Amino acid sequence: MTLFERITSWITGRPRPIIDTASTESGQAAQNKILELTTSTTNTNTTKIMVNTITLSSDMEKLFLIDDGRVIEFKISEDKGILVGTLNGQITVATALRPPQEVDMPLETGEDDTPQPVAPGAEGARVKPGMPVGEKVEVSTKNSQYTVFFNRGNTVMGLIGIGEIDTSIISPERINPEVFFFSLTNNVVDIRRKDGKITFQLIRRF
Numbered sequence: 001m002t003l004f005e006r007i008t009s010w011i012t013g014r015p016r017p018i019i020d021t022a023s024t025e026s027g028q029a030a031q032n033k034i035l036e037l038t039t040s041t042t043n044t045n046t047t048k049i050m051v052n053t054i055t056l057s058s059d060m061e062k063l064f065l066i067d068d069g070r071v072i073e074f075k076i077s078e079d080k081g082i083l084v085g086t087l088n089g090q091i092t093v094a095t096a097l098r099p100p101q102e103v104d105m106p107l108e109t110g111e112d113d114t115p116q117p118v119a120p121g122a123e124g125a126r127v128k129p130g131m132p133v134g135e136k137v138e139v140s141t142k143n144s145q146y147t148v149f150f151n152r153g154n155t156v157m158g159l160i161g162i163g164e165i166d167t168s169i170i171s172p173e174r175i176n177p178e179v180f181f182f183s184l185t186n187n188v189v190d191i192r193r194k195d196g197k198i199t200f201q202l203i204r205r206f
Contacts, residue, residue, distance in 0.1 A: 052091050054084065054157070056147045060198060063148070063191065065093045081192035084148075084157055085205055086184045091150040091157075100190045104203035105134035131182050137200040139163065139178075141193070157182045157189055159200060 052067040063082055065072040074082045074093055081096040131137065137159060139146050146161025159180040182189045182202050190201045 053150050054091055054093065054148055058145075060141045060146060061193065063093065065091070076191055076193040076198065078192055078194040081190050083188045083190055084184070085188035086155060089152060089155075091152075091184075096190055096192075099192065100134075100201050100203045104206075131180060131202050133187060133202050133204055135202060137180050139198050139200075141196050141198060146198070151181075154181075155183065155185050157184055 052065065055064050055066065056062070057064065061076060063074045063076060063084075065074065072093070074095065076082060081099065083094045083096045085092050085094075139159075139161065140163060143165050144161060144163045145165060146159060149158045149160070150156075151158060159182070160177055162175055162177050180200070182200065186205055187202050188205045190199075190203055192199050
């Protein structure tokens, strides 16, 4: 195997094509044939990289939008909360200038308010699969740890964490997390932090 053949075989991850360079084809023609085979081959194992997602900081004071190699920081506060929604299948985050009001809550909710079933994950986890529009989820930031994530396949924002962590535990202990899902199909989630608590409220997207 020539150096050229070794390089092309290493790049494509395929065994070297069997070509008799001593036959009627010249060495240069054989190399051209190898190039033709390697450039026309499609790698079916290519991994599709997720474009964006979200997460909370460890102190739960900020939300990070991780978007195509960059990180955008949003501070969670009472006066200026944040709105999490979707646009063309991608997660989006914006600053909210006012708390949710009654006009944001429809009198009747449709089927879109309930996301498709999502696996609950850890055994014994408390899972609330679909939050109705207007309902709030309030979590404490004291002796607790929560974070958020985006599930593109079901168009939902997930909230998962553990409340009342016992800091005196010195040996491994099984702990069941709390898991909540918010449908972002036609809705957005208003997130605000006040007095050591974070409120997540689903509202209608206008």
